[in-house]
Each structure stands twice: as structure tokens, then as C-alpha cells.
Amino acid sequence: MGSILGKNSPLTWVVHISVLLLVILWTIPTVGLLVSSIRDKDQLVATGWWTSFSTVERNLIKRSAPASEQLKEAGNYVLKGNVFADQSGIVTAFGWRSQQPAAFIPGKTVQMRKGKTLTIEVDGSYLLSSPTAFTSKRGARLFVTVLEAPIFTLDNYSEVLFAEGLGKSFLNTMTVTIPATVIPILIAAFAAYALAWMEFPGRAIFLAMVVGLLVVPLQMSLIPLLKLYTTIGIGKSYIGIWLAHTGFGLPLAIYLLRNYIAGLPREIIESARVDGANDFQIFVKIILPLSFPALASFAIFQFLWVWNDLLIATVFLGNNEEQLVMTGRLREMLGSRGGNWEILTASAFVSILVPLMVFFSLQKYLVRGLLSGSVKGG
Amino acid sequence: MANLKLTNASKVYGNVPVLTDINLEIEQGELIVFVGPSGCGKSTLLRMIAGLESISSGQLEIDGKLMNHVPPAKRGIAMVFQSYALYPHLTVRDNMSFALKIAKVPAAEITRIVEEAAKSLQLTDYLDRLPKALSGGQRQRVAIGRAIVRDPKIFLFDEPLSNLDAALRVATRIEIAQLKEKMPQSTMVYVTHDQVEAMTLATRIVVLNNRGIEQVGTPLELYQKPANTFVATFIGSPAMNLLPATVTESGTQTRVSLGQGATATVPIATTKGDQNLVFSLGARPEDMQITDTDDYIFQGKIKYIEALGEITLVYFENPHGTVPIIAKVPGIVDFVRGQLLKFSVAADKLQLFDQQGLSCKYRAG
Numbered sequence: 001m002g003s004i005l006g007k008n009s010p011l012t013w014v015v016h017i018s019v020l021l022l023v024i025l026w027t028i029p030t031v032g033l034l035v036s037s038i039r040d041k042d043q044l045v046a047t048g049w050w051t052s053f054s055t056v057e058r059n060l061i062k063r064s065a066p067a068s069e070q071l072k073e074a075g076n077y078v079l080k081g082n083v084f085a086d087q088s089g090i091v092t093a094f095g096w097r098s099q100q101p102a103a104f105i106p107g108k109t110v111q112m113r114k115g116k117t118l119t120i121e122v123d124g125s126y127l128l129s130s131p132t133a134f135t136s137k138r139g140a141r142l143f144v145t146v147l148e149a150p151i152f153t154l155d156n157y158s159e160v161l162f163a164e165g166l167g168k169s170f171l172n173t174m175t176v177t178i179p180a181t182v183i184p185i186l187i188a189a190f191a192a193y194a195l196a197w198m199e200f201p202g203r204a205i206f207l208a209m210v211v212g213l214l215v216v217p218l219q220m221s222l223i224p225l226l227k228l229y230t231t232i233g234i235g236k237s238y239i240g241i242w243l244a245h246t247g248f249g250l251p252l253a254i255y256l257l258r259n260y261i262a263g264l265p266r267e268i269i270e271s272a273r274v275d276g277a278n279d280f281q282i283f284v285k286i287i288l289p290l291s292f293p294a295l296a297s298f299a300i301f302q303f304l305w306v307w308n309d310l311l312i313a314t315v316f317l318g319n320n321e322e323q324l325v326m327t328g329r330l331r332e333m334l335g336s337r338g339g340n341w342e343i344l345t346a347s348a349f350v351s352i353l354v355p356l357m358v359f360f361s362l363q364k365y366l367v368r369g370l371l372s373g374s375v376k377g378g
Numbered sequence: 379m380a381n382l383k384l385t386n387a388s389k390v391y392g393n394v395p396v397l398t399d400i401n402l403e404i405e406q407g408e409l410i411v412f413v414g415p416s417g418c419g420k421s422t423l424l425r426m427i428a429g430l431e432s433i434s435s436g437q438l439e440i441d442g443k444l445m446n447h448v449p450p451a452k453r454g455i456a457m458v459f460q461s462y463a464l465y466p467h468l469t470v471r472d473n474m475s476f477a478l479k480i481a482k483v484p485a486a487e488i489t490r491i492v493e494e495a496a497k498s499l500q501l502t503d504y505l506d507r508l509p510k511a512l513s514g515g516q517r518q519r520v521a522i523g524r525a526i527v528r529d530p531k532i533f534l535f536d537e538p539l540s541n542l543d544a545a546l547r548v549a550t551r552i553e554i555a556q557l558k559e560k561m562p563q564s565t566m567v568y569v570t571h572d573q574v575e576a577m578t579l580a581t582r583i584v585v586l587n588n589r590g591i592e593q594v595g596t597p598l599e600l601y602q603k604p605a606n607t608f609v610a611t612f613i614g615s616p617a618m619n620l621l622p623a624t625v626t627e628s629g630t631q632t633r634v635s636l637g638q639g640a641t642a643t644v645p646i647a648t649t650k651g652d653q654n655l656v657f658s659l660g661a662r663p664e665d666m667q668i669t670d671t672d673d674y675i676f677q678g679k680i681k682y683i684e685a686l687g688e689i690t691l692v693y694f695e696n697p698h699g700t701v702p703i704i705a706k707v708p709g710i711v712d713f714v715r716g717q718l719l720k721f722s723v724a725a726d727k728l729q730l731f732d733q734q735g736l737s738c739k740y741r742a743g
């Protein structure tokens with residue numbers, strides 16, 4: 001590109017800025033998801049993820065110690081304690097009525113009903129005193145506005161993976177995805193080589209059929225296929241879904257790989273033929289290594305598609321613990337745990353983690369030109 | 379170590395004939411060069427010999443055995459492709475071992491053969507590199523090495539130098555000539571469109587044009603006795619000048635009139651029937667001598683001068699056609715544009731071609 005546009009041409013800058021914008025646009029939601037998923041669930045509900053690294057101001061309703069813990073001091077009954085039970089924080093305001101939860105500044109002693117007084121210090125310690133004995137078993141309500149340090153935790157993950165059953169679904173999805181990616185690639189690579197380089201009658205028609213199949217909507221074949229599976233006894237099983245994904249993925253795989261393999265320099269293949277290699281040896285020793293970029297890019301497509309698929313999994317797999325895939329599990333959680341953002345964000349991140357890893361580990365094959373050095377100018 | 383025979387070999391793509399009735403015999407140890415303009419079917423003919431292209435009709439024999447349907451690997455040939463066609467994902471060593479591994483040669487033997495070939499091609503230091511880390515000349519040598527290790531009966535080269543720059547091309551040309559000298563028993567077929575390569579390398583040249591063979595002969599035969607105007611103008615640089623010549627006297631010698639009062643007597647026999655026909659008189663630019671006398675064959679005003687130092691090319695308007703008449707004059711000269719010059723050519727250097735463009739020398743013989 002540099003050679004066409006020149007190093008500092010304005011177009012290069014436009015390209016760079018557009019790329020940067022795209023990267024930012026794509027990254028922000030992902031980062032948001034990640035950050036949200038490791039936040040404390042109470043903080044997550046209170047503020048957006050972008051504020052998560054600074055201290056948060058929150059209005060909390062706490063309760064004082066119950067009446068059973070009251071002491072008698074200088075003729076008054078007192079209840080003492082700290083509104084921060086487990087961690088430290090800073091109180092910026094407090095109140096004793098829900099209408100005015102932040103009416104007073106910390107350190108002030110406030111008159112309540114029936115001669116009771118309340119003091120809450122900046123560090124959260126409170127002092128309730130009353131001329132008569134406290135009776136409430138649950139303690140008095142204390143309204144405090146506090147500054148809380150950000151809390152990050154992996155609890156959300158352990159919860160979704162173990163308690164919510166996402167871990168099992170993760171394994172189920174893996175069980176579906178890996179064979180459903182590998183099988184079509186293997187078949188398609190053979191077919192693509194034959195369609196590109198082997199002479200046989202009907203080759204053009206066969207290729208046209210494959211291209212034709214690209215436009216057939218897969219929804220059309222769901223019911224007949226499921227009926228067929230039931231008839232021949234495959235039923236709802238992993239074999240069935242592997243074959244289904246293989247079938248649905250093959251036309252595109254063959255088409256993409258054939259185009260790539262047909263574009264390999266003819267002379268390399270002829271050279272191998274003169275060197276005595278048969279078609280299978282040419283395929284294994286020459287075509288496969290040289291087609292790695294195409295195989296990798298198709299693998300990414302197929303993997304992502306199978307990983308994110310819900311429709312085919314719903315049709316061809318059962319809804320039980322052994323067969324429920326991650327997309328299915330997420331959908332169920334959306335229904336049952338729709339308000340629990342910490343669950344949903346952690347689950348969502350688990351579900352995009354593997355696709356991200358697959359993409360980053362294979363992406364170098366997408367950009368590297370494996371052919372350089374073989375033929376002239378390379 | 380073999381001879382090769384093509385009998386009425388033809389190639390048709392769909393219904394487009396590309397080569398028709400090729401008859402050619404190549405003896406063991408020859409270096410045969412196919413030359414011809416681009417698209418005349420040189421590569422096709424070579425690929426038919428290699429087995430990469432089917433033979434539509436006719437026969438190909440190697441060592442007396444019919445080869446029409448024998449797969450490439452079993453023909454005892456090795457081919458060096460125009461684009462080198464190295465396996466890009468394999469090191470130089472693996473590139474050169476590829477065929478041997480497929481043939482299940484023992485590993486120790488492979489190492490020995492490959493290292494020997496690498497040594498003779500000065501590739502020893504590069505054995506573990508990938509092709510992309512090599513220069514053009516080195517890639518070319520790897521391609522040749524890949525052919526050598528198979529110890530083929532016949533080497534086939536398809537324009538092996540056309541991707542190299544000019545200096546490297548000369549050096550590699552000499553290397554190929556030396557390679558041939560080291561392996562005097564091996565037969566080589568070499569395709570090029572560069573006549574200098576053809577002239578310097580070939581034991582015999584096959585000139586291809588227009589679906590067929592125009593002439594087969596040693597380089598000097600083609601230069602001195604071209605069979606027709608195509609070969610005459612294709613071999614030699616600049617091309618031979620062709621002047622329309624009306625036959626005025628036939629016999630063992632022929633007298634022709636060249637217009638503008640110029641005449642010439644050529645020691646080539648013609649018959650009575652040729653009288654008054656317009657033939658072509660061929661004169662090579664390097665044979666054109668400046669003259670003051672009246673036995674000139676051409677006179678004209680200088681249109682353009684190219685001074686190359688050792689020689690000077692002088693261009694003249696061709697009164698009979700579009701191709702300029704060219705004279706090659708030794709050394710540096712002080713002609714000016716528009717100057718009138720007359721040229722003569724020694725009679726035994728002249729060529730005479732009939733109306734079909736065929737050489738009268740051959741016709742008479």
C-alpha cells in the first residue's frame with residue numbers, strides 16, 4: 001500500500017485514522033464487558049463501567065446493631081458500631097429519614113424523634129443514643145452516602161461457571177465446535193483440490209452446483225434433516241449436529257478454498273508432477289502447506305459461526321445438561337437472571353473469550369504471504 | 379541419455395490448432411533450442427515432450443519407446459520452468475530432495491546427491507534457506523539443481539533466463555553452457571525467444587513460427603543459409619534487409635533489377651520461369667559496404683543514426699515497405715542525417731527468396 005499511496009499522502013492518513021476509529025469502536029464494548037464482568041455486583045448496578053476505576057459515591061441503607069446489643073452509658077441507652085461492616089470507606093453525608101437520606105454532614109449530632117440522637121463519623125462509626133431503651137430487634141435504619149473504593153472480583157466468573165452451569169455448557173459448545181470446524185475443512189480441502197486441479201468429466205457442473213448451494217437457506221432443511229436423523233436413529237446427538245454443521249459449511253468452504261487453490265501457481269504443481277508426485281502427494285506436500293492462509297481464514301469463519309450458533313443447536317441438540325450449548329444457556333439466563341448484570345456480563349465474556357483467542361492465534365496466517373519466493377518477482 | 383523423436387505431432391486446444399505436424403529428431407547429447415516469436419507454441423511443444431500437455435495427434439518417442447500416454451515422471455525428463463516454480467514452503471535442500479524422496483531413495487544417498495549438486499551450483503551455503511531468501515540468480519540455480527539431482531535423460535528448459543536482469547542473464551547463460559559441457563551425454567531442449575541465447579547455446583536450433591517448424595539447423599547454418607524470409611529476418615540483429623528484386627536473367631547465376639537503376643548478380647540458380655517475377659534480395663546489415671561505384675544495390679538518404687561506439691547503425695527510408703533499411707558500419711562515423719549513401723554487398727553474401735519467401739538456394743538444390 002505504501003508504494004501505491006506514498007508514505008505521507010493524505011490518503012494514508014485517512015486510512016490510518018479510519019482504522020484507528022474502527023479499532024476503538026470495536027474495542028470499547030469489549031472492554032466494557034470485561035470490566036463490568038469483574039466488578040462487584042452492587043457497584044455494577046450503581047454506576048457505569050467507565051467510572052469503575054475511581055471511587056464511587058453511593059447511597060446506602062444500613063441498619064444499626066439490634067436492641068440486644070445496647071449499652072447503658074451515663075443514663076442513656078446507646079448503640080455503637082460501624083456502618084462499614086467488612087471494609088473501610090468514607091461517609092460524606094447521612095440522615096435518618098428516607099425523605100432526607102443525605103441531610104447531615106458527618107460528625108454532627110442529630111436529633112431524632114423521642115429525644116434520640118444520632119452521630120455518624122466520616123469513618124463510618126455511629127452512635128445512637130436514647131433516653132429510653134431500644135426495642136427494635138432489627139436495628140434502626142441509617143441512611144449514609146459513602147465513597148467506596150472500586151472492588152474487582154472473579155466471583156462472578158466462579159458463579160457462572162460452577163453455580164449457573166455455564167462451565168458444562170462451555171464444554172458442550174467445545175464438543176460441538178471443534179469437530180464441526182475440522183470435518184468440513186478436511187472434506188473441503190480435498191474437494192477444492194480436485195475441483196481446481198484434477199481433470200474429470202462434470203467438473204464444471206459440480207462446481208456450479210456447489211456455488212448454487214451457497215444460496216440455499218439452511219432453515220429450509222432443518223425439519224427434513226431432523227426427520228431423517230430420527231428415522232435412521234441418530235436423533236438429537238453430537239454426531240447429528242457435526243454432520244449438520246459440516247453440510248451447511250461445506251459449500252462456502254469448498255468455494256473459498258477452490259478459488260484459493262486454483263490461484264496457486266500452475267508451474268509449482270506441474271513441477272511436483274514432473275518430480276513424480278501423485279495427486280495425493282501433491283495435495284499433502286504442496287497444496288496443504290501453501291493453502292494455510294485460506295484454511296485458517298475459513299477455520300475462523302466456521303468456528304465463529306458454529307460457536308455463536310443457537311438455531312442449529314436448538315434444533316439438533318436436546319435441552320438437557322449434557323447437550324445444552326453456551327448460546328442456549330445464555331438465552332436461558334437472559335430469561336431467568338435478566339436483572340443480574342454481573343452474571344450476564346461474565347457469561348458474555350466467557351462466550352467471546354474463545355473466539356477472540358482463535359482469531360488472534362490464527363490471524364497471522366491471514367496476512368502472511370506464504371507464496372513469496374516461489375515465482376518471479378516474489 | 380536418450381534421443382527423442384516427434385512424428386507428425388500436433389496440438390489442438392478446443393478447435394484452435396496451435397502446432398501442426400511437427401517432425402523432429404533429437405540425438406543424444408544435443409542441446410536443441412526452440413526459438414520463435416512469442417505465442418508460436420514453443421512452450422506448448424516443450425510441455426508436450428514433458429507430458430504436461432497431451433499430444434492431440436502424432437507420436438512422441440524417447441529412446442524408441444512411445445511416450446504419448448506415459449506420465450511426466452516416467453519419461454526420464456526434468457524440467458526447469460520459466461518462473462522457477464520452487465516450492466516456496468521448502469528449503470533449498472528440501473526443494474532439491476523432493477523428487478528423490480518421492481522416488482524413495484535412501485536418505486543418506488539423497489544427502490550425498492543433493493550436496494554434490496549444491497556444490498557444483500555454489501549453493502552449499504544456502505541449503506537451509508527458503509526460496510524467498512534467495513536472489514533471482516540463486517533461485518534459478520536451485521531450479522537447475524532440482525533438475526540435476528534427478529539425473530534425467532533429457533533436460534527441458536522453458537525460457538530459464540527470461541526473469542533475470544541482463545548481466546545475470548549472460549552469466550547464467552555461460553553457466554548453462556558449462557553445465558552442458560560437464561554432462562556431454564545428456565540431451566537438452568531449451569526454449570527461448572532470445573536469438574542470442576539460441577545462437578550461443580545451441581548445437582541445433584529449431585525455428586518455430588505459425589504452428590510449425592520453419593527450419594532446423596546449426597546456428598551458423600541458419601545465419602548463412604536461412605530457408606525462408608522468416609528465418610532470415612528472425613536470426614541476426616538487426617534483421618536482414620529485404621529488397622524487392624525483379625529477375626531479369628535466370629540461370630546458374632541470377633541477375634536482378636532493384637529499381638532506381640540498381641542491379642545485382644547473385645550466384646544462385648533460378649529457372650526461366652522466374653523471369654520478370656519480383657523476388658526478395660536479402661542483405662545483412664553487417665554485409666552492407668559503402669561504395670562510390672555503380673555496382674551498388676541500395677542507395678538512400680540517411681533517416682536516423684544510432685552510434686553504439688564499436689559500430690554505427692544507419693537507418694534509411696525503405697522505398698518499398700515500412701521496415702527501414704539498416705546498415706551496420708564499423709566504428710564511429712561522421713555521417714549526417716539526409717546524406718546520400720550507396721551500398722554494395724559481396725555477391726556470395728546475398729540471399730534470394732522467391733515469391734513465397736522460400737530461399738532459391740534450397741529450391742534449386
Ligand SMILES: Nc1ncnc2c1ncn2[C@@H]1O[C@H](COP(=O)(O)OP(=O)(O)O)[C@@H](O)[C@H]1O
Pocket residue numbers: 391396414415416417418419420421422423
Ligand atoms: N490452455 C490453453 N488453451 C488455449 N490456448 C492455449 C493454451 N495454452 C496456450 N495456448 C495458445 O497456444 C499458443 C502457444 O502458446 P505457447 O506455447 O505458450 O507460446 P510460446 O511460444 O510463447 O511459449 C498461444 O497462442 C496460446 O494462446
Ligand SMILES: [Mg+2]
Pocket residue numbers: 420421422537
Ligand atoms: Mg512460453
